Amino acid sequence: MPDNDGWPADRIDTESAHSARIYDYILGGKDYYPADKEAGDAMVREWPAMPVHMRANRDWMNRAVRWLAENAGIRQFLDIGTGIPTSPNLHEIAQSVAPESRVVYVDNDPIVLTLSQGLLASTPEGRTAYIEADFQHPEAVLGSAEFLETLDLDKPVALTVIAIVHFVLDEDDAVGIVRRLLDSLPSGSYLAMTIGTAEFAPQEVGRVAREYAARGMPMRLRTMGEAEEFFEGLDLVEPGIVQVHKWHPDGTGEEGVRDEDIAMYGAIARKG
16 A cells, blocks of 8 residues: 655545556555455455456557557557556557657546656656646647657657546547547557457446446446447557457467456557
8 A cells, every 4th residue: 555655645535446546456556545445356246357357458558569569660659547557567568679669648646646757767768758637638638748748740659548438438428539639640650449348248347337336437338339439440450359368369368368257348550
């Protein structure tokens, strides 16, 4: 559990569970509070596969970023909804392939800001920056000095939106938000997303969603057809939109994972 010394304690709600800290707790991290542990334990009781699902999402991020750096030659990343730093962080993966890679992280949780030093340890050749902003207001991201000074918008950028849009309800237009961010990036850029779904374990995942909602975090889980809306007009990378454990598996964690243990679609697509 974190020590509040030197933290903006008045900005961190330690009494209420938070999605990023629940994720950290279930994955074995240390940056959580009792409310997050209680919530995580309740969710795992409802769906014992939840740690498998969360780990698979994290592993997808690792493979996707490596693919973008190695196969697509991407050297710039805009990471939305970064969450609590967990090594390897996105810039560590990208810079292990290309040390000159640049990464801009975006999150609106003060605990992530407090821990963001782990996100800023770039290689000398590359660069990282952190923006405290709500991605539901893309202009706050796109107009920030950190964004404009870190990324060269004459060159392609990978927009990574991982495990976050299921917390964006219909009235807030998740597809429109993602599209406004992507529209600001040049041709040849990529969109890499994971999108929550209840299609493979509807009862269990539905119960988890109710646990989130009961703690003030309502969810919008999407069907395959709804997931496809995020990628309209883009060129999907093979194998298209699939459950995260089926996207370019590398044999390091997918063995024995059942489809019903995974509630997340993943895909990468190129902007023409």
